[in-house]
Amino acid sequence: xxxxxxxxxxxxxxxxxxxxxxxxxxxxxxxxxxxxxxxxxxxxxxxxxxxxxxxxxxxxxxxxxxxxxxxxxxxxxxxxxxxxxxxxxxxxxxxxxxxxxxxxxxxxxxxxxxxxxxxxxxxxxxxxxxxxxxxxxxxxxxxxxxxxxxxxxxxxxxxxxxxxxxxxxxxxxxxxxxxxxxxxxxxxxxxxxxxxxxxxxxxxxxxxxxxxxxxxxxxxxxxxxxxxxxxxxxxxxxxxxxxxxxxxxxxxxxxxxxxxxxxxxxxxxxxxxxxxxxxxxxxxxxxxxxxxxxxxxxxxxxxxxxxxxxxxxxxxxxxxxxxxxxxxxxxxxxxxxxxxxxxxxxxxxxxxxxxxxxxxxxxxxxxxxxxxxxxxxxxxx
Numbered sequence: 001x002x003x004x005x006x007x008x009x010x011x012x013x014x015x016x017x018x019x020x021x022x023x024x025x026x027x028x029x030x031x032x033x034x035x036x037x038x039x040x041x042x043x044x045x046x047x048x049x050x051x052x053x054x055x056x057x058x059x060x061x062x063x064x065x066x067x068x069x070x071x072x073x074x075x076x077x078x079x080x081x082x083x084x085x086x087x088x089x090x091x092x093x094x095x096x097x098x099x100x101x102x103x104x105x106x107x108x109x110x111x112x113x114x115x116x117x118x119x120x121x122x123x124x125x126x127x128x129x130x131x132x133x134x135x136x137x138x139x140x141x142x143x144x145x146x147x148x149x150x151x152x153x154x155x156x157x158x159x160x161x162x163x164x165x166x167x168x169x170x171x172x173x174x175x176x177x178x179x180x181x182x183x184x185x186x187x188x189x190x191x192x193x194x195x196x197x198x199x200x201x202x203x204x205x206x207x208x209x210x211x212x213x214x215x216x217x218x219x220x221x222x223x224x225x226x227x228x229x230x231x232x233x234x235x236x237x238x239x240x241x242x243x244x245x246x247x248x249x250x251x252x253x254x255x256x257x258x259x260x261x262x263x264x265x266x267x268x269x270x271x272x273x274x275x276x277x278x279x280x281x282x283x284x285x286x287x288x289x290x291x292x293x294x295x296x297x298x299x300x301x302x303x304x305x306x307x308x309x310x311x312x313x314x315x316x317x318x319x320x321x322x323x324x325x326x327x328x329x330x331x332x333x334x335x336x337x338x339x340x341x342x343x344x345x346x347x348x349x350x351x352x353x354x355x356x357x358x359x360x361x362x363x364x365x366x367x368x369x370x371x372x373x374x375x376x377x378x379x380x381x
Contacts, residue, residue: 030053031057031105032051033051037110037112042088042114044086050078051100056073056076067086085113089135091121094115095111097110124378125210128209129378132204133374136177139175141174145203146200149198159351161348161349162347162357163194163347179372183347183367185360200340211341211376212377213298214297215371215373216372216373218291218369219362220291221252221263222252222359222360224252225252225346231244232334232338232340233337233340235340241279243273244335245272246300252351253352255283257352263291265284266286266322269282274332278330290311298311299314306326308323309321348360
């Protein structure tokens with residue numbers, strides 16, 4: 001055998017010794033799933049599949065806003081995995097992809113959640129997608145979203161309000177798919193009235209969006225002060241008013257009382273703090289009552305350039321804003337940062353101009369309720 005032939009033989013032998021058998025698995029392992037296509041109905045629910053892997057594995061969800069996986073990873077062997085989906089109130093089916101990975105391979109699950117066939121569908125503004133919502137469908141307040149503030153605050157929450165805020169079911173409850181805030185005339189902890197104030201501080205916060213709530217308001221005449229509003233999520237470090245405040249809905253103002261238009265009179269406002277307390281507010285008399293025993297939507301459309309507020313924009317797309325303000329850096333960028341949501345029903349104080357519980361005629365016939373069907377935040381796609 002000549003030298004060239006010997007070299008070729010050695011090379012062929014080396015290749016044959018180092019090549020992997022055709023059926024050898026990748027060094028990082030593989031993952032197999034009991035199903036790779038899942039379709040569920042529109043209700044909130046859990047579904048399950050089985051993962052079989054010969055190495056450590058992990059998962060990722062393309063759209064985690066409405067779908068989650070537990071556990072999110074595992075080791076070699078067989079694992080039962082739970083896939084949880086939120087209720088689909090959109091007007092169309094929604095699609096997701098869940099990816100299971102090892103170091104060298106991946107397998108995908110295609111998930112489809114159908115839309116409601118009962119007509120129960122969420123209005124989604126054009127050009128937006130749902131960021132967060134609370135539909136109040138359980139039997140108690142979701143403490144992952146909300147905190148109940150307790151007490152009288154400083155000087156009646158800075159406004160000489162008369163009520164003591166509690167977390168008692170007598171003042172805050174979830175029933176029949178609604179959040180119910182109840183104001184009561186009663187002697188409690190040194191106050192002459194009780195009610196509730198809920199915040200999402202540190203739990204749900206966002207910068208910009210289409211922020212809306214469906215609310216059935218009580219009769220405010222005279223002395224009740226319902227509100228749906230936002231403040232900067234840096235409230236604890238910045239304080240008020242440097243954190244910024246956006247009042248989407250306030251009713252019960254003394255000007256409405258003086259005019260006898262309490263059921264139509266509302267206002268929007270923005271407060272900031274550079275230098276000192278600055279604000280811009282606008283009073284508005286609506287063409288129809290929003291204290292008529294029906295639910296109405298109150299909406300804030302907020303971007304880096306403007307804040308605008310609307311009544312019943314979901315059913316009246318041509319509605320004009322009752323409040324609008326151009327945004328700039330007022331000194332601490334109060335309106336260009338994360339905000340959280342607040343809901344409350346105050347009794348008396350500087351806004352209605354009533355500081356004597358005996359002048360709060362709205363509670364003469366018993367407790368008054370503010371019902372919230374949902375709170376939703378959409379952001380641009």
